[in-house]
Amino acid sequence: MPNNLLNLKTPAEDQAAVLKADYGLAQLGLSNLRKVYWNLPTEALYEEVIFRGEARISHQGPLLADTGQHTGRAAADKAIVREGTSEAKVWWGPYNRPMAPDTFDALFARLQGYLQGRDLFVQDCYGGADPDYRLPVRIVTELAWHSAFARNMFIKPASTEEYKRFVPEFTILAIPGFQATPSIDQTPGPTTIALNFDQKLCLIGNTAYAGEIKKSVFTVMNHLLPLQGVLSMHCSANVGKDGTSALFFGLSGTGKTTLSADPTRGLIGDDEHGWSDNGVFNIEDGCYAKVIGLNAQAEPQIHACTRRFGTILENVVYDPASRRIDLDSDARTENTRASYPLDFIENAVLSKMGPHPKHIVLLTCDASGVMPPLARLSPEQALYHFISGYTSKLAGTEAGLGREPEITFSPCFGGPFMVHHPAVYAELLRRKMLRHGATCWLVNTGWTGGPYGVGKRISIKHTRALLNAALEGKLDGAACYRDPVFGFDVPKHCPDVPDGVMYPAESWPDRAQYEARYRSLAARFIENFKKFEAEVAPEVAAAGPRVG
Numbered sequence: 405m406p407n408n409l410l411n412l413k414t415p416a417e418d419q420a421a422v423l424k425a426d427y428g429l430a431q432l433g434l435s436n437l438r439k440v441y442w443n444l445p446t447e448a449l450y451e452e453v454i455f456r457g458e459a460r461i462s463h464q465g466p467l468l469a470d471t472g473q474h475t476g477r478a479a480a481d482k483a484i485v486r487e488g489t490s491e492a493k494v495w496w497g498p499y500n501r502p503m504a505p506d507t508f509d510a511l512f513a514r515l516q517g518y519l520q521g522r523d524l525f526v527q528d529c530y531g532g533a534d535p536d537y538r539l540p541v542r543i544v545t546e547l548a549w550h551s552a553f554a555r556n557m558f559i560k561p562a563s564t565e566e567y568k569r570f571v572p573e574f575t576i577l578a579i580p581g582f583q584a585t586p587s588i589d590q591t592p593g594p595t596t597i598a599l600n601f602d603q604k605l606c607l608i609g610n611t612a613y614a615g616e617i618k619k620s621v622f623t624v625m626n627h628l629l630p631l632q633g634v635l636s637m638h639c640s641a642n643v644g645k646d647g648t649s650a651l652f653f654g655l656s657g658t659g660k661t662t663l664s665a666d667p668t669r670g671l672i673g674d675d676e677h678g679w680s681d682n683g684v685f686n687i688e689d690g691c692y693a694k695v696i697g698l699n700a701q702a703e704p705q706i707h708a709c710t711r712r713f714g715t716i717l718e719n720v721v722y723d724p725a726s727r728r729i730d731l732d733s734d735a736r737t738e739n740t741r742a743s744y745p746l747d748f749i750e751n752a753v754l755s756k757m758g759p760h761p762k763h764i765v766l767l768t769c770d771a772s773g774v775m776p777p778l779a780r781l782s783p784e785q786a787l788y789h790f791i792s793g794y795t796s797k798l799a800g801t802e803a804g805l806g807r808e809p810e811i812t813f814s815p816c817f818g819g820p821f822m823v824h825h826p827a828v829y830a831e832l833l834r835r836k837m838l839r840h841g842a843t844c845w846l847v848n849t850g851w852t853g854g855p856y857g858v859g860k861r862i863s864i865k866h867t868r869a870l871l872n873a874a875l876e877g878k879l880d881g882a883a884c885y886r887d888p889v890f891g892f893d894v895p896k897h898c899p900d901v902p903d904g905v906m907y908p909a910e911s912w913p914d915r916a917q918y919e920a921r922y923r924s925l926a927a928r929f930i931e932n933f934k935k936f937e938a939e940v941a942p943e944v945a946a947a948g949p950r951v952g
């Protein structure tokens with residue numbers, strides 16, 4: 405029987421959704437490409453993914469992608485091109501390593517050569533839900549599944565007309581097959597994430613970890629939004645029944661995604677937001693949840709997304725025969741991920757915008773096991789902790805991390821993605837918190853009763869109960885004790901949380917050990933803050949811990 409009986413075209417020939425020829429890419433110097441797939445919908449991308457053998461399908465429909473050697477961000481391989489337009493604005497420090505413009509140009513020329521004769525996938529989308537601040541971004545990928553990722557994660561034009569009018573203001577090229585050669589390209593290694601604000605271009609090579617794509621867009625927004633008086637933030641956001649919104653800042657693995665998906669609150673977004681005079685807005689349109697050990701009881705909304713068509717599971721172990729996934733297996737990595745559109749979460753706020761936040765939550769995963777589960781911060785303490793950005797890095801999200809958590813201070817709870825000096829973001833936060841009367845809380849989602857390996861992690865149930873009480877005003881005027889080291893106020897009781905949880909000191913077997921550990925953590929804070937002292941108001945510098 406002729407196989408064209410049903411008039412089936414191969415996915416490569418079915419171009420119903422292709423809206424343009426390779427117009428636009430030629431301007432980037434990309435020529436002699438094979439085929440360019442413009443703005444394919446998820447369904448067509450599934451066909452391409454399977455046709456090309458890029459990924460598999462798991463039980464009930466998610467794509468199962470393997471990201472290869474990199475299963476987390478290659479933080480040490482990220483660079484910003486040092487050029488006139490942005491040079492004075494960038495905080496050239498531990499995170500933003502400079503790349504010479506010539507190095508970038510030479511690297512890009514080699515990438516252009518690599519792409520000749522190859523297929524590319526393009527998604528035209530926006531970063532930023534607020535039409536006043538959105539940035540049109542073109543995501544160009546070598547892999548079809550990365551195109552599906554971009555479609556999950558970013559904001560899509562609403563109509564064919566809008567697609568036709570689309571003019572990108574930034575382009576991300578994610579080309580995992582392209583390896584830099586350090587001796588030729590002057591890169592630290594074969595992997596590159598190179599951002600060029602002048603050419604409005606980001607090159608990603610030799611890594612298929614999709615988180616690099618979203619965090620590159622975030623880095624661009626972290627550069628541009630503050631220049632317009634908008635605070636860009638590494639936080640999740642949700643809105644309560646009373647119509648007030650809350651932000652949850654935190655470094656990777658501290659609970660932004662987990663805690664913002666709360667059945668009693670509307671989800672605005674799980675990772676990246678802007679705060680303008682209009683209120684808060686999500687930069688993205690999708691979530692990127694850590695799924696290691698995901699538990700259907702503790703996190704039912706996120707768990708449900710791991711069995712839906714459209715979700716992309718990264719590095720999740722599965723049984724090839726039954727196609728069942730094993731969320732408990734870390735055989736590939738601890739940093740297993742699921743990306744899915746925001747509206748897969750039932751309570752998603754479809755506008756992805758919310759009112760000015762009334763509550764600012766700073767999440768820290770304290771692996772020392774000494775910090776209280778929740779504390780109320782003064783405005784000065786809020787800024788001190790925002791600039792400090794203390795947490796423990798857990799295995800997996802960045803290359804080079806071992807299994808033991810590592811104490812880290814990451815300014816603005818997002819050091820690797822911030823572009824300006826932390827004081828720039830802190831000043832925007834200060835003004836906005838003051839103007840809109842936001843209350844700030846520090847929440848420890850980490851260990852209690854002893855450090856990592858000895859104590860246990862505070863349960864999601866208790867963290868949620870504490871947060872809900874705080875956000876619903878049930879802790880206003882509550883009796884508090886003053887933390888002896890940090891000087892912030894810790895409520896003595898909280899509905900649905902045993903009193904013992906509020907006193908970490910008492911859950912340690914040995915009080916002296918607890919105190920010694922707390923003092924040593926405080927000393928790390930003090931040491932870390934020295935580099936910021938000259939840049940902040942004296943009240944903020946004085947709002948840190950004291951070791952007597």
Ligand SMILES: Nc1ncnc2c1ncn2[C@@H]1O[C@H](COP(=O)(O)OP(=O)(O)O)[C@@H](O)[C@H]1O
Nearest residue numbers: 656657658659660661662694849862863864867
């Ligand atoms: N008390 C807790 N609060 C929040 N998350 C917790 C808690 N205990 C364990 N976890 C786990 O920690 C991880 C938090 O990750 P996630 O929410 O994805 O962080 P982020 O979005 O900040 O990177 C999840 O795997 C979650 O199951």
Ligand SMILES: C=C(OP(=O)(O)O)C(=O)O
Nearest residue numbers: 477615655656657675801
């Ligand atoms: C995607 C990431 O962010 P987060 O863990 O904060 O969700 C990441 O750090 O790679």
Ligand SMILES: [Mn+2]
Nearest residue numbers: 660661675692
């Ligand atoms: Mn997250």
